[in-house]
Amino acid sequence: MCDLLQLKEIFNRKGVLISFNGSLTNSIIEEIGNAIRQYLVDNKHGKGTISDVFAVYIEQTQNVRNYLKISGLEEKYWSTILVISNKDGNYQVSSGNSIRKQDVPTLLARLEQINNLDQAGLKKLYKEQLRKERNPVSLGAGLGLIEIARHAKEKLDYQFDEIDENCDFFSLIVTIQGEPDA
Amino acid sequence: MLDIPATKTSPRIFFSEESKKLKISGESYPENTFAFFEPVFTWLNTELPNYDQVTIEVNIRYMNSSSTKCLLDIMDMLAEAAENGSNISAIWYYDPENERSHEIALEFGEDVSIPFIIKPEDQSGQS
Numbered sequence: 001m002c003d004l005l006q007l008k009e010i011f012n013r014k015g016v017l018i019s020f021n022g023s024l025t026n027s028i029i030e031e032i033g034n035a036i037r038q039y040l041v042d043n044k045h046g047k048g049t050i051s052d053v054f055a056v057y058i059e060q061t062q063n064v065r066n067y068l069k070i071s072g073l074e075e076k077y078w079s080t081i082l083v084i085s086n087k088d089g090n091y092q093v094s095s096g097n098s099i100r101k102q103d104v105p106t107l108l109a110r111l112e113q114i115n116n117l118d119q120a121g122l123k124k125l126y127k128e129q130l131r132k133e134r135n136p137v138s139l140g141a142g143l144g145l146i147e148i149a150r151h152a153k154e155k156l157d158y159q160f161d162e163i164d165e166n167c168d169f170f171s172l173i174v175t176i177q178g179e180p181d182a
Numbered sequence: 183m184l185d186i187p188a189t190k191t192s193p194r195i196f197f198s199e200e201s202k203k204l205k206i207s208g209e210s211y212p213e214n215t216f217a218f219f220e221p222v223f224t225w226l227n228t229e230l231p232n233y234d235q236v237t238i239e240v241n242i243r244y245m246n247s248s249s250t251k252c253l254l255d256i257m258d259m260l261a262e263a264a265e266n267g268s269n270i271s272a273i274w275y276y277d278p279e280n281e282r283s284h285e286i287a288l289e290f291g292e293d294v295s296i297p298f299i300i301k302p303e304d305q306s307g308q309s
Contacts, residue, residue: 026213030191047280051244058211058246065213127293130251139214143247 015085024068024080029061036084045179049091052151052176056093057084059144060174064097066139071100077167089178090153096171104160104168114145115155122150153177184225192218193242197225202233206253207241215248219256226259234268236260241275241303245286254293261295271297278302 011019017039018032036057040050061082068078077098085092099107117125126146134141149156157173184204188194193208212218230236238260240253257272264270272294277283284300291298 034190047277048282051280051282054244055246058244062211062213062246062248123289130254130293134216134251139216141248141251143251147247 014083015087016083017086018082018084020082021079023075023078024061024065024082026065029058029065032082032084033057033061049177049179053084053091053093056148056151056174056176059148060093060095060172063140063144064095067099067103068097070139071103073098073100073167077163086178087175091176091178092173093176094171094173096169098163098167099160099170101166101168104170107170108160110145111156111158114149117149119150122146126150148174151176184222184229186221195222197229202235202237204236204238205241206239208243210242210245210249212249215246215252219249219252222252222256223259226256230259230263230268231266233263236263236268236270238270238272239275240272243277250290253290257294257296264296271299273299273301275301275303278304 010016018036020028020032022028033054037050037054040053064080068080071077079098081094081096083092083094085094114122114125126143129141129143129146132142145156152174154175157175159171160168161171163169184195184197186192186195188208189212191209192212193206193210195204195206197204238256242249245253260270260272274287274290276287287300291300
């Protein structure tokens with residue numbers, strides 16, 4: 001028998017509200033998004049907080065899904081972990097997915113660039129990116145990570161761990177303020 | 183004829199021949215955002231020169247970053263029509279109970295060169 005009680009205790013300790021482990025399809029992104037929105041409404045959160053958490057969640061999950069679609073990675077690498085939690089009154093959206101080793105330096109440079117900017121700098125970078133010609137290979141506009149950082153309370157928390165000779169595992173933890181500054 | 187029905191993750195996009203209004207309303211985070219907006223770009227390219235007056239009305243609850251990019255591209259195409267002599271304006275509805283919604287409206291307006299009016303949605307009687 002698996003240790004569900006043990007798993008539950010870990011979830012309780014970490015304040016986990018929703019977690020998903022598997023291939024992130026579009027309908028799963030949609031359903032979890034609806035669930036988290038409803039949860040925040042039921043817990044009497046302001047619309048600003050709901051917007052922030054939902055925006056981070058959508059950008060993060062669509063980023064992962066779009067990346068995996070264009071990466072050409074085999075299906076065994078598609079499994080993604082997603083965790084939404086509440087820690088000390090703040091929300092965290094965490095995702096972990098495979099990334100091809102050759103794509104790590106570009107992503108790392110982008111994350112470092114973003115973490116070195118304050119809100120005004122992020123806005124400027126966002127607007128520059130908005131005016132750039134879209135990369136035809138990409139499924140997004142290259143705005144996702146900047147958008148995430150603009151909604152986050154803290155710097156982006158990330159880590160790369162080796163899976164095998166082809167891939168690393170990219171973890172991204174984003175913290176969002178539970179309620180706007182009083 | 184432009185009338186794309188709304189889904190749970192994509193807005194209704196409708197052009198009214200009568201009022202000359204291009205209305206975009208609902209949620210906007212479709213799976214492949216650029217593919218979703220493609221018919222609108224096509225319509226603007228082919229049909230916009232036939233109208234000397236168009237008002238775009240946007241009332242979106244949430245849009246992902248790719249939708250923001252697409253909406254800005256739509257505004258740019260409308261601005262080009264305005265430069266060619268058409269009477270073009272934009273109305274952006276925001277949720278007065280959501281401070282983020284107002285911030286998004288204001289920031290979006292900074293990048294738009296056509297007349298851009300920001301209104302709270304409750305007073306508009308629109309949904």
